[in-house]
Amino acid sequence: MSNEPIEMSEYEFSKLRDFINEFSGLYFDDGTRYFLEKRLHNRLKLHQFNNFEDYYFYLKYDKGKDEEINAIAEVLTTNETYFFREEPQLNAFAKEVLPEIKSEFEKEGKKELRIWSAGCSTGEEPYTLAILIKQSGLFEGWNVEIFGSDISLRVLQTARSGIYSSSSFRLTKEEYIAKYFEIIGDKFKINDNIKNIVTFGQLNLIDNNKISTIEKMDIIFCRNVIIYFNNDTKKLVTESFYEKLKEKGFLFLGHSETLINISNKFILRHYTNDMVYQKPALTL
Ligand SMILES: C[S@@+](CC[C@H](N)C(=O)[O-])C[C@H]1O[C@@H](n2cnc3c(N)ncnc32)[C@H](O)[C@@H]1O
The missing domain is CATH 1.10.155 (Chemotaxis Receptor Methyltransferase Cher; domain 1)
Structure with missing residues (x-):
């Protein structure tokens, strides 16, 4: 042929x-x-x-x-990603949202934190979140779980291997590379103390049956994913995120993504470093 x-x-x-x-x-x-x-x-x-x-x-x-x-x-699919993408937002996550969550959870005697990186591609995003959590020192002795999901099996294979080339590190501080990666030739392998916090699974964000099997989350990151969807699909996926978040849970979208004309169920919190969507507390 x-x-x-x-x-x-x-x-x-x-x-x-x-x-x-x-x-x-x-x-x-x-x-x-x-x-x-x-x-x-x-x-x-x-x-x-x-x-x-x-x-x-x-x-x-x-x-x-x-x-x-x-x-x-x-x-x-477009699988472009790298460690420490969109720094101001990550600063809001690490310096403002995490301390707030810690003090709220402590009042309730909770020591468990669940985060979902939806559309995680090759895993740089969930591993970045795991590094920031470790760096914060706020959750020692807690049960912290980060779940990375993607529709593509190929990217998940890389994510599970935890091995990256230099192009994934365009915005990573040298000290983090030294502290959290083993350098093997021209590759960088994530340390087990970070890798063990993160699990991966194939999940299509518009497959509601499969999404219904996921446990509720404290924080969802879905960055640079819904830009490829039309408004109907954005609404559907955002509704799933709303369902999957616990009360007062946080939703991080990419910096060019917004819920304007998509959902009015979330409140927009204005932190010093960035703005973040939050599921409101339910009122009886
Ligand atoms: C540009 S990457 C974003 C990676 C990472 N979140 C970031 O911001 O760096 C978009 C990812 O969304 C995934 N994706 C696209 N449609 C999806 C769907 N319906 N369900 C799950 N993942 C999807 C793609 O496979 C791709 O890996």
């Missing part, structure tokens, strides 16, 4: 784009036909299809469809 490009018609584009949106929440607007055509080209070749319509029917009805859906999530 030749490696000639296969053109995607408008009709095929609209079928595939809607299907992808339905299973992943990822939204491809009208200007992205060529992008989708290019990204899916190798999948068609692999299955020896000559046109996108046949591929669409394969995705919809073939017994191998679940595996293929996983495979296209790999080629369509």
Whole structure:
């Protein structure tokens, strides 16, 4: 079979784009036909299809469809991430939110902290949070659990390995690298005392059945994920976060992401370093 490009018609584009949106929440607007055509080209070749319509029917009805859906999530997601991304927000987390949580929980005699990094990609975000918690020294002797999830199995493999190259450290202080990583050749391996706090699992954020099995969280980070969704999906995912947060739990979105026109259920807390969404206390 030749490696000639296969053109995607408008009709095929609209079928595939809607299907992808339905299973992943990822939204491809009208200007992205060529992008989708290019990204899916190798999948068609692999299955020896000559046109996108046949591929669409394969995705919809073939017994191998679940595996293929996983495979296209790999080629369509943007997995860019690095340690200590968006510093002002992390300062709000470490210097303002964590001390507040500690003093609130202590009043209630609680010594357990659960954090979810939703759309964690290769794991730099949940490991950053684990490092900041260790650095804070506030939770020694507590049961701290951080759960990282992503739709892509490939990124989770890297996350679980805890091994990174220098491109993941563009904003990391040298002292943190020395303290929390072992340098092996040109790679950096996260220390076990950080790795042990974090677990990973595959989870599609629009799969409500699977999300219903997750325990309630004190803090959710979902940064640079919902920018790829349309408003309907943003609303659906935000509603899940609301459900999964405990009362007064915190939601950290990416700096370009907002709940304006998406949800009015959260309050926006103005800290010195940044603004953070919070689920209000329930009133009886
Ligand atoms: C740009 S990365 C963000 C990583 C990290 N949160 C950060 O801010 O550095 C976006 C991640 O969201 C994941 N993602 C996209 N759609 C998803 C979905 N429906 N369910 C779960 N993860 C999804 C992608 O696979 C990708 O790894």
